[in-house]
Amino acid sequence: MTLYDQFHHFANLLPEPIILVCIDGKLRAANRAAQQQFHLPANPTHQQLNDLVDESAERITTFLHQSARTRSMTPGALRLRTADQSHTSRSFVEGGLWYPATYDSPALVIIRWRSRDEPLKTFADLNEKLTSLSRQMFLRERANEQQRRMDERLRHVQKLESLAVLAGGVAHDFNNLLTSILGYAELALLDLHPTSAPYESVMQIRLSALRAAELARQMLTFSGRGRLELQLLNLNELSSELTYLLRVAIGNGITLQLNLDPDLPLVEIDPALIRQVIMNLVVNAAEAIGERGGTITLTTRMEQIDSATEQDLLIDNDLTAGLYVALAITDTGSGMNDDVRMRLFEPFFSTKFVGRGLGLAAVLGIVRGHHGGIRIETEVGHGTTVTILLPVTPDPVTRDRPAAPSSATQANHTIMPLSADHETQNTAVP
Amino acid sequence: MTQHAITDVEIPLERDQFMRSLISHLAATLEDVIGVGDATGFISLVGRRMGDEINRDYCRALALSQLSRPDVTQVLIDLKRRIKGDFYVIEETDDTIVLGNRACPFGTFVTGRETLCMMTSNVFGVIAAENLGYAKVVLEETIARGASNCRVVIHLRPSNEAEAANGREYFKSRA
Numbered sequence: 001m002t003l004y005d006q007f008h009h010f011a012n013l014l015p016e017p018i019i020l021v022c023i024d025g026k027l028r029a030a031n032r033a034a035q036q037q038f039h040l041p042a043n044p045t046h047q048q049l050n051d052l053v054d055e056s057a058e059r060i061t062t063f064l065h066q067s068a069r070t071r072s073m074t075p076g077a078l079r080l081r082t083a084d085q086s087h088t089s090r091s092f093v094e095g096g097l098w099y100p101a102t103y104d105s106p107a108l109v110i111i112r113w114r115s116r117d118e119p120l121k122t123f124a125d126l127n128e129k130l131t132s133l134s135r136q137m138f139l140r141e142r143a144n145e146q147q148r149r150m151d152e153r154l155r156h157v158q159k160l161e162s163l164a165v166l167a168g169g170v171a172h173d174f175n176n177l178l179t180s181i182l183g184y185a186e187l188a189l190l191d192l193h194p195t196s197a198p199y200e201s202v203m204q205i206r207l208s209a210l211r212a213a214e215l216a217r218q219m220l221t222f223s224g225r226g227r228l229e230l231q232l233l234n235l236n237e238l239s240s241e242l243t244y245l246l247r248v249a250i251g252n253g254i255t256l257q258l259n260l261d262p263d264l265p266l267v268e269i270d271p272a273l274i275r276q277v278i279m280n281l282v283v284n285a286a287e288a289i290g291e292r293g294g295t296i297t298l299t300t301r302m303e304q305i306d307s308a309t310e311q312d313l314l315i316d317n318d319l320t321a322g323l324y325v326a327l328a329i330t331d332t333g334s335g336m337n338d339d340v341r342m343r344l345f346e347p348f349f350s351t352k353f354v355g356r357g358l359g360l361a362a363v364l365g366i367v368r369g370h371h372g373g374i375r376i377e378t379e380v381g382h383g384t385t386v387t388i389l390l391p392v393t394p395d396p397v398t399r400d401r402p403a404a405p406s407s408a409t410q411a412n413h414t415i416m417p418l419s420a421d422h423e424t425q426n427t428a429v430p
Numbered sequence: 431m432t433q434h435a436i437t438d439v440e441i442p443l444e445r446d447q448f449m450r451s452l453i454s455h456l457a458a459t460l461e462d463v464i465g466v467g468d469a470t471g472f473i474s475l476v477g478r479r480m481g482d483e484i485n486r487d488y489c490r491a492l493a494l495s496q497l498s499r500p501d502v503t504q505v506l507i508d509l510k511r512r513i514k515g516d517f518y519v520i521e522e523t524d525d526t527i528v529l530g531n532r533a534c535p536f537g538t539f540v541t542g543r544e545t546l547c548m549m550t551s552n553v554f555g556v557i558a559a560e561n562l563g564y565a566k567v568v569l570e571e572t573i574a575r576g577a578s579n580c581r582v583v584i585h586l587r588p589s590n591e592a593e594a595a596n597g598r599e600y601f602k603s604r605a
Contacts, residue, residue, distance in 0.1 A: 123464070123468040123469070123470075123471030123472040123474075123475065124467045124468045124470065124471035125471070126471060126475065127470075127471040127474045127475065130475075130478075131598070131599055131600075131601075134600070134601035134602075134603060135599065135601055137601065137603075138563070138564065138601035138602060141602075
């Protein structure tokens with residue numbers, strides 16, 4: 001809906017003439033009453049305000065500027081010319097700046113008339129109309145803002161998905177090449193004496209290939225095409241087990257607090273990957289706090305996701321409505337601005353001097369692989385909360401699976417990406 | 431001799447007293463002539479202008495383009511303090527500000543003149559909405575209606591609770 005559509009949307013409902021005029025006096029839109037009274041089209045392009053009133057151009061300009069500046073009711077008598085060129089005694093009863101000037105659009109002033117001979121009993125009506133008008137504008141603006149946010153989120157999701165496809169494809173082909181490199185390096189090593197100079201060189205080739213394989217594994221994780229060794233687990237147990245390691249990782253000066261919901265249901269997760277998620281997020285939180293010290297709180301709880309809450313999620317995995325286990329990591333660190341927040345999960349994006357920018361990209365891939373979601377709440381100077389949402393696994397007894405495990409703790413299966421050469425891939429990725 | 435006696439005589443008349451009395455009589459006359467409903471509407475319109483002006487004054491003085499959520503509460507209290515009201519915070523959440531008031535700036539002239547309360551509603555509403563996007567001001571108790579203190583609830587977000595409350599809504603005037 002354009003700006004003028006928005007104007008007509010509510011102004012046509014009102015009985016008195018209302019026009020939208022640029023601060024330079026050019027008419028832009030007229031409601032139905034104004035169209036009838038002045039014989040104007042809905043969106044006049046050639047008419048000026050001084051075509052409608054018998055006042056000097058200077059006075060009109062002053063009036064418009066005053067209306068734009070005060071953005072409030074600006075009663076002031078201006079003699080209005082009707083369509084038959086007769087003069088009627090009417091006055092502007094309302095003026096206001098509807099849209100501020102920008103580099104590509106001038107300021108727009110909304111003007112409403114009423115007859116001076118109308119009875120004074122219009123103050124109450126006027127107030128109601130004023131409130132109604134501003135409510136319409138407020139609701140329209142809110143709807144526009146919501147649409148803008150949705151568009152922005154969609155663009156962000158599409159960008160991340162494109163990057164994931166690209167990273168997954170590159171990593172996949174890269175792995176195939178690494179398989180050959182590693183295979184031939186192993187063969188060459190068999191033919192070389194361990195004390196010979198070429199042996200050391202080939203060993204270096206092999207080591208570099210293994211490092212490259214690790215990089216490819218992380219890219220595959222980001223793409224959501226990594227292997228998942230799923231088990232039914234309680235996230236509290238996993239978090240508690242990690243406490244010692246996390247405390248070591250964050251160092252002194254930062255307090256780690258656990259706030260775990262004792263009634264947490266089981267979730268089907270790859271424990272190694274979820275450990276990696278927690279570790280990455282906690283280390284990131286510690287880095288955001290830095291030397292000045294602070295607190296990291298790890299919270300688990302249940303969350304009901306519905307269509308409204310999905311809007312707040314940073315990544316879109318088409319989360320179905322239902323129960324989710326939430327794992328929130330809150331820090332009292334420096335927080336993030338919008339630019340950083342939007343690029344946080346992009347591969348190779350990093351705010352650190354050293355860092356490949358794959359840690360959080362891997363978190364995204366892992367959560368995506370678990371059909372979960374991520375929510376970021378951050379404020380510069382006040383800290384950040386990253387919440388991972390993982391779908392609650394239905395009761396194993398009632399789960400509709402042909403090969404459902406007999407007990408929750410024994411459930412252990414592997415999800416492999418369907419690939420013609422997945423065996424090669426497994427050889428290459430250690 | 432007579433002249434001296436007139437200038438020395440005790441009359442409760444000075445500028446502040448005069449202005450308060452004038453406003454009270456204006457409100458009373460309006461109520462009598464055009465009815466309480468339209469008088470309320472008229473004072474609301476004046477209140478909107480006052481709110482806009484006061485908001486601009488505070489923003490200019492603080493060198494801010496708009497006030498933050500905590501600033502708004504402080505400004506509402508402060509503007510009343512400056513005109514001899516005695517407002518205080520009863521309760522504050524992200525969604526609402528609840529203010530109390532022990533003294534009306536109009537003094538005893540406000541009793542029975544509920545229309546004057548529209549000045550508070552509009553000034554508060556315009557300042558809150560211009561800076562935070564939306565406000566609904568509910569005058570739950572007022573000195574004008576005979577209560578010992580005023581109790582003013584300002585909803586800052588459209589919600590079911592705000593919708594159910596009997597008050598006036600205000601919206602940000604700029605896009």
